[in-house]
Amino acid sequence: MDYHVKDLSLADQGKNRIEWAEMDMPVLRSIRERFSVEKPLKGVRISACLHVTTETANLILTLKEGGAEVFLTASNPLSTQDDVAAALVKHYNIPVFAIRGEDRDTYYSHLKAVIEREPHIVIDDGADLISTIHKEYPELSEKVLGGMEETTTGVIRLKAMAKDGVLKFPIIAVNDAYTKHMFDNRYGTGQSTIDGILRATNRLIAGSYFVVAGYGWCGKGVAQRARGMGATVIVTEVDPIKALEARMDGFLVMPMEEAAKLGDFFVTVTGNTSVIRGEHFKVMKDGAIVSNSGHFNVEIDLEALESLSVSKREIRKEVEEYKLQDGRRIYVLSQGRLVNLAAAEGHPASVMDMSFANQALSAEYIKFHSTELKKDVYKVPDEIDREVAKLKLNAMGIRIDELTPEQVKYLSSWEFGT
CATH class of the missing domain: 3.40.50.720 (NAD(P)-binding Rossmann-like Domain)
Known part of the structure; x- marks a missing residue:
């Protein structure tokens, strides 16, 4: 297996921290359990450019459990947790290309390493991966079913590409999901x-x-x-x-x-x-x-x-x-x-639970709906957003009301007056 991480001797420490984060990610855990049975991503290659953290590791493991072949690189030179990168390689056989403090040339060489795996789906955080594919690997972009973007900055860049007519595959703006930006960002x-x-x-x-x-x-x-x-x-x-x-x-x-x-x-x-x-x-x-x-x-x-x-x-x-x-x-x-x-460890696992649940379900959505999508930037389908919210509430032990038949009829009618 090809990979490039700082030190594999850090792997045991990283594995412990990945397991610690997983305890606070019940939504992603429930998706992983379903994925392990259904294997909805079987035969799919996914290249991800994300912050290499304990929470990201749990997303990557969920995608792998769903049958995907996954490759990971860092979306920022200073955000990689080297022990997590080592653990993914040593304990979970995930090819990772990320070293904290890497210079610009190394950063882009790592991007290219995951691009050259010829992914069917790309997951990005900041749009560096997607823009590099478009600039330097135009022939590979024809093979990409679609991608997801994690952050506001990346969504802005990708919407500009779509507006200019240069975007070559559909993108789901995971950042714009309510269960992402209203909770993760805030x-x-x-x-x-x-x-x-x-x-x-x-x-x-x-x-x-x-x-x-x-x-x-x-x-x-x-x-x-x-x-x-x-x-x-x-x-x-x-x-x-x-x-x-x-x-x-x-x-x-x-x-x-x-x-x-x-x-x-x-x-x-x-x-x-x-x-x-x-x-x-x-x-x-x-x-x-x-x-x-x-x-x-x-x-x-x-x-x-x-x-x-x-x-x-x-x-x-x-x-x-x-x-x-x-x-x-x-x-x-x-x-x-x-x-x-x-300077810290990024977002708490409990909030990334929702963000990465959106990522996992959006990857599944692209697998089965890519032919229906134009080369544009899309919001996360409402049914995915609401499903993530429901799963989170269930995990928190919170129940909510449901509309009665009378209320459904009232909200869908124009005939009722004062």
């Missing part, structure tokens, strides 16, 4: 981002000014968690509706040029580039802590910060100190990459 990103900041800095959040750039579902989660820890939260936005929502939710709202003067902590979660720029660094406080929880490391303009700095050093693990000409110090966490995965 509660997962919210908790894991704060976790990453605390692990990296051990700084007190209570009493601070905490700046959140972007008020999508991820931004909402980070803002809520920071407020819960006693911070005064400032939201920056470009969308007037989201900015209004943030204010109505009780947060301060202002442009980044004003927030930069006040912030003690900064988190970018926009999916866009150059959100914190040179003009913002120039007015930040001494000791300001800057981090990113958006998918790519482009939200913080580190080149601008480098040009303003006279020195740079790693003062703590995952913390780089940039000293400016006037003596102020600005601290960047995890090289501007995903702080929740680079």
